[in-house]
Amino acid sequence: MSDVTLDLARMMVARRARWTTIEIIFWVAAAASYFLFPTKLVLLTQILIGGLFAMSLDLLLGYGGIPSFGHAAFFGLGAYAAGLLAAHGWGEPVSGVFAGGAAAGSLGFAFSAVIARVRGAAVLMVTLCIGLLLFEAASRMPWLTGGDTGLQGIEMWPLLGLFEFDLFGRTGFWYAYATAFLLYLAARRYVHSPEGLALKGMRENHDRVPMLGVSTVRRKMIAFTISATIAGMAGALLAQTTQIVALETLSFERSVAALVMLIVGGIGTLIGGFLGAATFIWLRDVLSALHPVYWMFWLGLALIALVLMARGGLVGALSRLTARLARVRTMR
């Protein structure tokens, strides 16, 4: 075994935070998709938003080992907060996204105190209940939320006072891209911070962390609040770009969809949420057009096949592929 020097140790710590090829390719490809698929901008915007939502769950599940079955509560709350603001006369988009994030983050913080003190199946129960509670509350307040017909009358002001939200979704796409990218940068920073290291420590061996003097309760509260804030911002983006908020944004199905996106893309990778969202939403779009009645069956089948073939999700499969290519290149 060769000697490890301090310089090598520093270099290895820095390498962990370096951008991977998959990350770079995804963000370049996402920008290029605007030019390659100009008629699919609405779908591409939904992929970015879905990816952002899945990434928020990844911070909890993939990095902290904290599962959530009710994450749509924060997504939906962010959507309703931004939607209500715009429907009641404040259509400025950027502040609307911050308002959505603040509303969801506040709820996340309030519930985090409970969630941080329970473990395992109890976390699933509590998060599931938060989701169901919010869904029922929104359903029973049609005067505020629009109930089953959804919140309508959302009118957005031009982005930064310059760019009108158009019918083809051009402004919406770049707005979602920029927001998702900035939040991705922030999330990257978080997982590569000492706080992120503590999160990984909890995932690896939860009971050992307190013996390092690290409070797991505080770590979980921070993680849950950050995750809920990002989920809320993703919801706000959806409300602003589609100009409607449906009850479905708070549904259990949406929480599960985010979980599926993560599993397909690769848990604990951040970018996996976006890759999973791209696969899931694109497959849903194609299959629902091909089989308007049975598309769910085919979607399920395709996802099972993907999960079975790609261990560690798409990120895992792509990482193995790039490693193999690198080996072949070295042999030549």
Next chain:
Amino acid sequence: MTAAALETRMLCKQFGALQVTNGVSLRLKAGGRQALIGPNGAGKSTLINLLTGVLAPSSGSILLEGAPIDRLTTDQRVTRGLGRTFQVNALFPYLTPLESIMLAVARRNGRLGKPLLALHRQSDTTDEAFALARSVGLERDCLRPTAELPYGRQRLLEIALALAGQPRVLLLDEPAAGVPAGESFELMQAIEALPRDVAILFIEHDMDLVFRFAETITVLVAGTVLCEGTPGEIARDPEVRRVYLGNDGD
């Protein structure tokens, strides 16, 4: 009388009808080297779990440098100066030893609670963690996933993690347990090189280690302190020989 580094007063722990710890009063002096021995089931590991807050006592109190700590959580006790290693390695399998130590160092240096602070730019955290890994002879392995390390090397990481918190009281729960003979030498060296200002209470079944290292030995039997004394006194005590060593005192 100066405050002991660690003290328990009439500490009791009951699981249902089973009394595992029964009125244990211990005094570990500052900088002391004290061994806790006793047959299997004597309640030694339970006592360590009570001291670290993993278990809540049924009654009695625990004082760290004169201040009661029995109402504090485990992490709060660690921040007050308590450190511990585990009987069976309890580590972070897919983090490297360097990252594991960095976590403990970052906590001590107040780097937690700042989600946008880049870890790789905190070179003092890396440097300090690397120095600690080197101090226990772990620098060769500090960049490999912990799960790939031999058991004995993982024991060294346990010690490094405990030291990373700069404890004033260190509890070692069978530090040599499960370590192959070939690897135990490094472990012994690391333990003997621990700073003198750190008070150490250790549980050990290896009597060579106990009599070589301890200044005071406490014998625990059925959750109660049977006796306490210097290694010489304990070796001569007929009651210890009968109960613990299984010898009628020939």
